[in-house]
Amino acid sequence: MTLNQGQLLRDRYRIIEVLGHGGMGSIFRAVDENLGLEVAVKENLFTIDDYARQFRREATILASLRHPHLPRVSDHFTVEDQGQYLIMDYIEGEDLQERLERIGPFEEEEVVYIGAAICDALSYMHSRESVVLHRDIKPANVRITPSGGVFLVDFGLAKVMQGDQTTTTGARAMTMGFSPPEQYGAARTDARTDIYSLGATLYTALTGLTPEDSLAQTMDQEELTPVRERNPRVSKRVSEAVEKALQVHPNNRWQMAAEFKNELLKAQSGRFNINFGFDPTSTAISKKPDPKKPPGVIVRGVETKQITKKRTPRDANASAEKNGTPRQRIKIDRGGCLAFIALLTFILILAGAVFALLNPVFTRNLINLWF
Numbered sequence: 115m116t117l118n119q120g121q122l123l124r125d126r127y128r129i130i131e132v133l134g135h136g137g138m139g140s141i142f143r144a145v146d147e148n149l150g151l152e153v154a155v156k157e158n159l160f161t162i163d164d165y166a167r168q169f170r171r172e173a174t175i176l177a178s179l180r181h182p183h184l185p186r187v188s189d190h191f192t193v194e195d196q197g198q199y200l201i202m203d204y205i206e207g208e209d210l211q212e213r214l215e216r217i218g219p220f221e222e223e224e225v226v227y228i229g230a231a232i233c234d235a236l237s238y239m240h241s242r243e244s245v246v247l248h249r250d251i252k253p254a255n256v257r258i259t260p261s262g263g264v265f266l267v268d269f270g271l272a273k274v275m276q277g278d279q280t281t282t283t284g285a286r287a288m289t290m291g292f293s294p295p296e297q298y299g300a301a302r303t304d305a306r307t308d309i310y311s312l313g314a315t316l317y318t319a320l321t322g323l324t325p326e327d328s329l330a331q332t333m334d335q336e337e338l339t340p341v342r343e344r345n346p347r348v349s350k351r352v353s354e355a356v357e358k359a360l361q362v363h364p365n366n367r368w369q370m371a372a373e374f375k376n377e378l379l380k381a382q383s384g385r386f387n388i389n390f391g392f393d394p395t396s397t398a399i400s401k402k403p404d405p406k407k408p409p410g411v412i413v414r415g416v417e418t419k420q421i422t423k424k425r426t427p428r429d430a431n432a433s434a435e436k437n438g439t440p441r442q443r444i445k446i447d448r449g450g451c452l453a454f455i456a457l458l459t460f461i462l463i464l465a466g467a468v469f470a471l472l473n474p475v476f477t478r479n480l481i482n483l484w485f
Contacts, residue, residue, distance in 0.1 A: 117142055117157065124191065127155055127201065136270075138165055139197060143204055146188075153188070154205070158198040169198045172269045175246055176202065183235040183264055205265050210253035210319055213390065219322040222348055224390060226382045229316045231264035232256060233375035236312065240305040240371060245275040247303060251311035252292040253318055258390045273303070291324035295332045295362050306364040309374055313359025313367075320356065321345045331362050351381040 116139065121129045127144045130152075134141045139157035146153050158169040173190035180186065189201035208216070210228070220228070232251070239246040248255075250271040257265045271287055288297050294310035296303055310328070317325045321344040326336040338360055341353035355377040361367045368374040 116140060116159065117155070122147075123155065123199065124193070127153065129155070138169070138270075146201075152204040154185070154202050156200040156202065158200075159196075161192070161197060166198060168270065169200070171274075172272060173200050175269050175272050175274065176200075179239070179246070181235055181238045183231050183266060184238075185265055185267055205257045205259060205263070205267070207257055207259035207263070207390075209267075210256045210258065210315065213258065214253060214319070214322060219345060220319045220390075222320065222352055223382060225316050225319045226352065226378045227262075228256065228258070228264050228319065229312065229378045230375045232266055232312055232315075233371040233378070235266045236305070236308050236371035237375070240308070245305065247273045247275065247305065248308050249273055249297065249303060249311075250287070250289065251308055251315055252289050253315055256315060260390070262390070275304070290327045291318075293328065294364070295328045296364065298329050304364070305371070306367050306369065309359050309368050309371060310361075310364075312371075312374070313356050316356050317341060317360060320348050320352075325360060328360075328362050349381050352378060355381070 117123060117129045119129055119131060123129065123144070126146060126148055128147055130143045130145060132140050133143050133154065139159045142155040144153050144155045145151070158165060173187055176185065176187040177190070185203040185205060187200060187202045190199070192198045239248065248266065248269060250268060251266065255266065255268045257267055292311050292314040294307055295301070297307055314325050320341055323344055326338050330336040331338060338357065341348050341356055342350065355374065358366070359368055359374055
């Protein structure tokens with residue numbers, strides 16, 4: 115039984131709204147009434163062994179991870195005869211797929227920023243004693259926030275590797291265009307599998323189009339279209355870095371996420387200036403202009419902060435007269451003015467006296483002229 119708006123789950127989590135639907139259930143935005151925090155609630159309504167085990171694995175993996183670009187899990191439980199639930203950080207904003215549909219391809223600077231952030235998360239996951247593979251990186255599983263946050267989400271297909279051996283458990287699924295050839299069938303997957311999927315995600319962010327499917331490329335049915343052929347504005351360095359990540363043979367890709375990140379960053383000079391197309395004056399997405407207010411500047415389809423003319427005292431007086439209120443006049447302190455004039459006169463007399471003492475010829479001529 116799915117959750118409803120306003121429902122209180124486990125006497126703690128108040129359901130606010132549905133954020134999305136998946137194959138096994140929905141994801142909700144809720145409020146933790148014990149702590150007063152917004153959280154995300156992920157449900158699994160298919161409690162048969164395989165699905166329940168997969169859901170528990172996701173909870174266990176996420177609960178063990180602590181990284182700025184990964185969501186944190188705070189609770190996991192089962193409600194009898196209803197379903198399993200995972201409580202994690204609520205991440206405001208939108209995923210890359212939603213952003214692509216709303217505005218279109220990202221700017222290169224934004225893609226480098228996103229790619230570097232996800233590379234950091236992958237480096238952390240791949241360098242753990244028990245290596246964690248995500249195996250489902252795609253635009254819908256990368257979320258961005260109005261404040262510039264980047265998060266890798268949905269670990270439903272994640273797998274844990276012990277040393278050089280991969281576990282035999284774990285769901286296996288593919289997303290055409292984003293999964294490398296080794297993910298099809300029973301081939302071995304490793305860290306380079308995630309690097310391929312990230313490359314495909316960045317390719318889509320740059321071009322607005324999904325790269326050709328890896329299996330079709332392996333069978334020589336298709337070839338990868340170069341990034342710059344689809345978006346000539348992308349620099350050669352970034353396009354080549356992304357295309358290397360998309361090599362069908364794992365040995366020809368970047369071998370580590372850190373290598374991929376370093377190559378991306380070489381194309382970016384200076385500091386990042388990112389807002390991902392969000393309205394900088396609000397956390398709302400694609401805020402519509404208020405027809406009652408003067409328009410602001412429209413940047414990539416989003417209204418920014420309203421521009422207003424700075425009011426001068428003359429403007430204020432004109433507005434006051436128009437509204438029928440008395441015009442404010444500037445008051446002059448006459449006493450202060452007289453004191454200033456007297457001080458200035460004294461300084462001039464003193465300066466003249468000093469000059470006369472220092473110049474005897476001038477003084478003698480002045481006396482002769484006077485008398």
